[in-house]
Amino acid sequence: MPVYIARRLLQSVLILFGISVITFILLYVLPADPVSQIAGRSATAATRETIRHQLGLDLPLYEQYGRYLMGLVHGDLGHSYLQKIAVADLILARLPATLLLMVGAIVCELALGLTMGLIAAIRRGSALDQGLMLLSFVGVSAPQFVVGIILLYVFAVQLGWFPIGGYGHFENLVLPALTLGLLGAGWYSRMMRSSMIDVLRQDYVRTARAKGISRARVIFGHALPNAILPVIAMIGIDIGVFMSGIVVVESVFGWPGIGQLAWQAIQKVDIPIIMGVTLVSALFIVLGNLLADLIAPLIDPRIKLQ
Amino acid sequence: MISRALLTGAAATALLLALAGGAAADPKQGGTMTVTYKDDVSTLDPAIGYDWQNWSMIKSLYSRLMDYKPGTTELTPDLATSYDVSSDGLTYTFHLRKGVKFHNGREMTADDVAYSFNRSVNPKTQSPGAAFFHSIAGYDDVAGGKADAMSGIKVVDPQTISITLSKPDATFLQVVALNFASVVAKEDVEKWGTDYGHHPDGTGAFYLDNWTLGQQVTFKRNPDYYVTGTPYLDEIDFKIGAEPLTALLQLQKGEVDVVGDGIPPAKFLEVMNDPEQKKLVVNAPQLETSYLTMKTTMKPLDDVRVRRAINMAINKDRIVKIINGRADIANQPLPPGMPGYDKDFKGYPYDPDGAKKLLADAKYDTNQSLDLLVYNTDPNPRIAQAIQQDLAAVGIKVDIKSLDQSVIIAAGGEPDQAPLIWSGGMGWIADFPDPSDFYGPILGCGSAVKGGWNWALYCNKEIDAMAAKADAMVAPDQAEARADLWKQIFDKIMTDDAPWVPVFNEERYTIHTARIGGDPSLFVDPVHIPINNNAVYATDAQ
Numbered sequence: 001m002p003v004y005i006a007r008r009l010l011q012s013v014l015i016l017f018g019i020s021v022i023t024f025i026l027l028y029v030l031p032a033d034p035v036s037q038i039a040g041r042s043a044t045a046a047t048r049e050t051i052r053h054q055l056g057l058d059l060p061l062y063e064q065y066g067r068y069l070m071g072l073v074h075g076d077l078g079h080s081y082l083q084k085i086a087v088a089d090l091i092l093a094r095l096p097a098t099l100l101l102m103v104g105a106i107v108c109e110l111a112l113g114l115t116m117g118l119i120a121a122i123r124r125g126s127a128l129d130q131g132l133m134l135l136s137f138v139g140v141s142a143p144q145f146v147v148g149i150i151l152l153y154v155f156a157v158q159l160g161w162f163p164i165g166g167y168g169h170f171e172n173l174v175l176p177a178l179t180l181g182l183l184g185a186g187w188y189s190r191m192m193r194s195s196m197i198d199v200l201r202q203d204y205v206r207t208a209r210a211k212g213i214s215r216a217r218v219i220f221g222h223a224l225p226n227a228i229l230p231v232i233a234m235i236g237i238d239i240g241v242f243m244s245g246i247v248v249v250e251s252v253f254g255w256p257g258i259g260q261l262a263w264q265a266i267q268k269v270d271i272p273i274i275m276g277v278t279l280v281s282a283l284f285i286v287l288g289n290l291l292a293d294l295i296a297p298l299i300d301p302r303i304k305l306q
Numbered sequence: 307m308i309s310r311a312l313l314t315g316a317a318a319t320a321l322l323l324a325l326a327g328g329a330a331a332d333p334k335q336g337g338t339m340t341v342t343y344k345d346d347v348s349t350l351d352p353a354i355g356y357d358w359q360n361w362s363m364i365k366s367l368y369s370r371l372m373d374y375k376p377g378t379t380e381l382t383p384d385l386a387t388s389y390d391v392s393s394d395g396l397t398y399t400f401h402l403r404k405g406v407k408f409h410n411g412r413e414m415t416a417d418d419v420a421y422s423f424n425r426s427v428n429p430k431t432q433s434p435g436a437a438f439f440h441s442i443a444g445y446d447d448v449a450g451g452k453a454d455a456m457s458g459i460k461v462v463d464p465q466t467i468s469i470t471l472s473k474p475d476a477t478f479l480q481v482v483a484l485n486f487a488s489v490v491a492k493e494d495v496e497k498w499g500t501d502y503g504h505h506p507d508g509t510g511a512f513y514l515d516n517w518t519l520g521q522q523v524t525f526k527r528n529p530d531y532y533v534t535g536t537p538y539l540d541e542i543d544f545k546i547g548a549e550p551l552t553a554l555l556q557l558q559k560g561e562v563d564v565v566g567d568g569i570p571p572a573k574f575l576e577v578m579n580d581p582e583q584k585k586l587v588v589n590a591p592q593l594e595t596s597y598l599t600m601k602t603t604m605k606p607l608d609d610v611r612v613r614r615a616i617n618m619a620i621n622k623d624r625i626v627k628i629i630n631g632r633a634d635i636a637n638q639p640l641p642p643g644m645p646g647y648d649k650d651f652k653g654y655p656y657d658p659d660g661a662k663k664l665l666a667d668a669k670y671d672t673n674q675s676l677d678l679l680v681y682n683t684d685p686n687p688r689i690a691q692a693i694q695q696d697l698a699a700v701g702i703k704v705d706i707k708s709l710d711q712s713v714i715i716a717a718g719g720e721p722d723q724a725p726l727i728w729s730g731g732m733g734w735i736a737d738f739p740d741p742s743d744f745y746g747p748i749l750g751c752g753s754a755v756k757g758g759w760n761w762a763l764y765c766n767k768e769i770d771a772m773a774a775k776a777d778a779m780v781a782p783d784q785a786e787a788r789a790d791l792w793k794q795i796f797d798k799i800m801t802d803d804a805p806w807v808p809v810f811n812e813e814r815y816t817i818h819t820a821r822i823g824g825d826p827s828l829f830v831d832p833v834h835i836p837i838n839n840n841a842v843y844a845t846d847a848q
Contacts, residue, residue: 097520264346
């Protein structure tokens with residue numbers, strides 16, 4: 001096990017390195033010129049060249065990357081071109097909001113997805129089952145900016161149950177967490193349904209029923225714990241899915257997380273921020289996947305880590 | 307419910323104004339105003355901040371030697387009590403107010419003014435406004451990194467500063483009213499370093515009380531502000547992160563007072579067609595021109611006949627309709643309201659047949675296709691489509707490239723790229739109300755370079771000489787002659803060379819709750835955008 005973890009961690013570092021190289025190249029071959037954005041419209045050519053030199057943008061690409069990597073090793077993500085302050089500080093200030101949103105989304109997707117899947121499995125083949133699966137299909141396929149705006153309009157504007165965007169209270173969290181969690185809820189309900197149907201077919205369930213144990217106890221006491229575990233093991237992978245969702249959801253709801261930071265930075269070609277957020281997101285995805293792989297054998301001893 | 311609440315508020319304001327009469331002239335202090343913005347505030351460092359969001363915030367936190375009378379473009383001394391200009395027009399001596407304090411409590415002196423100007427020009431600061439100070443003697447040495455202080459700036463005594471120019475500059479008093487000329491406290495700049503933009507410390511009407519990244523910026527009234535009795539508001543809360551659509555809903559519920567990003571285009575007609583909401587809207591022309599640039603260095607646009615034909619082919623009426631009539635048609639680079647605007651100038655009226663004749667004269671090859679670059683935010687791509695159709699009607703094929711602003715700016719300065727650029731969304735809004743601001747940076751030879759904003763790469767040496775002559779007319783009694791010279795310059799540019807198609811001058815629309823009071827001009831202040839924080843008041847505090 002320790003060897004496995006060590007090997008996976010080393011792999012993770014290599015993956016992150018690869019991501020940093022690719023992102024760096026993509027961002028720096030953009031036809032956009034960050035210097036024009038910084039220097040302003042009345043700057044002379046000489047001023048622009050001075051700024052280019054100060055930012056090291058006149059160096060060959062490999063040298064620029066080398067400098068960036070050296071900073072990275074020391075935990076320095078560079079400074080924002082336009083805000084001037086350290087990118088690490090900007091990300092750290094916003095990370096708690098993103099983590100909170102992700103926790104909220106996990107709660108939403110599990111609560112909704114598992115319940116829907118369970119009901120669908122028990123009532124397999126019924127109209128209810130079909131209805132729930134249709135709903136999960138909608139959850140999986142509806143674009144998040146559409147879901148977000150609809151939830152905002154119905155529950156905040158029309159019904160007034162929740163505030164219109166914002167941050168700081170529990171009420172603020174509900175709608176964005178729901179928007180972000182709906183996609184996962186769709187997947188989970190499908191996985192939960194098939195997992196539960198599988199378990200309900202097992203011999204031990206039939207034995208339990210034959211012993212005369214009530215249907216409810218068989219489902220909740222015997223079948224559910226076994227059906228739920230493989231589903232929960234997927235949470236690690238969700239983190240990756242969330243990382244792409246937060247950019248949209250945070251922008252719609254005005255949620256002050258790193259997704260919003262990335263979106264604003266992209267519009268202003270603030271490359272150090274885009275790089276920083278990309279790397280932090282990649283780190284989360286890599287760690288999430290590692291976590292999922294480590295949890296798997298704990299849940300199902302048949303899985304061996306090698 | 308919502309509309310009634312708003313109605314009551316509006317009625318109360320109207321009543322209050324009618325009854326009190328003097329209330330508008332001398333409001334009581336107190337109350338809070340809430341303003342929303344979609345994006346985080348990038349910086350509050352006055353040497354760096356250069357967007358519509360932080361521009362008026364910085365105006366409230368800092369003061370400058372000169373300022374504008376609220377709601378107007380009329381210059382008035384601010385940190386200076388008075389100034390003298392030498393007879394050759396080269397030396398300006400400013401006499402400063404006594405007892406002005408920074409928010410940190412220290413008294414401001416002439417040394418701080420000198421420090422602030424040098425800081426904005428120093429390349430280490432990376433100020434986008436450095437070039438505005440170009441006429442001060444010694445600018446080149448500091449901008450080139452060879453010196454730390456401009457030789458032209460001399461501190462005579464703590465209350466007097468004299469600034470000598472290397473060449474006469476009729477816009478100099480406007481320059482010292484720019485945000486980049488805000489007076490900062492050296493000790494705070496040094497203390498915070500790169501983080502200074504989040505810890506601003508000035509002598510302005512408000513001070514920064516709290517800034518929660520991505521959520522809220524709170525300003526509180528500066529109790530030591532040197533203009534007694536002002537500002538009126540106790541507090542301004544800038545709420546960050548709300549999409550304009552969301553913010554408009556919050557405004558309708560009375561949760562916020564001003565939508566900082568403006569009325570979202572998709573909601574504009576709905577707001578203007580609802581009498582209750584329309585009452586909350588203030589509009590006025592702004593010093594802005596939206597235009598199409600034609601790259602004068604590229605075939606076939608190097609032929610002036612082709613450029614004139616394009617001017618005649620575009621149906622500007624239709625384009626203004628696309629933006630719900632939120633603009634007036636333009637025929638010259640200068641917007642109305644700017645000295646030098648020629649109201650008798652005819653330009654190139656819409657004449658597709660005339661355009662076809664010119665193209666035939668120029669033997670225009672109708673098989674070639676020109677790229678039209680356009681900023682990819684609504685309504686600009688739709689405007690580009692209208693231009694495309696108009697040009698197709700006279701035989702000019704156009705491919706629309708809808709791109710990000712930074713990509714367009716980068717391509718704009720290349721001599722062999724971006725033949726046509728629609729300026730909308732990136733357009734030229736005056737830094738200060740002077741015609742020279744519409745020439746040097748966007749039409750002058752000096753800006754016809756890579757990375758510059760002169761996207762037509764237009765350069766006419768004769769006109770450059772006329773502009774230099776106009777800028778040298780600094781005496782107050784020359785103002786009229788100077789405006790007249792600028793009028794000739796812009797007429798000549800359009801008549802002789804036609805490097806642009808000026809399309810429209812946009813109007814500004816601000817929506818605010820009736821809770822915030824003040825003269826309508828304060829809500830479309832030409833300098834403070836969206837509104838003049840320092841001069842509006844809260845009606846519920848009266």
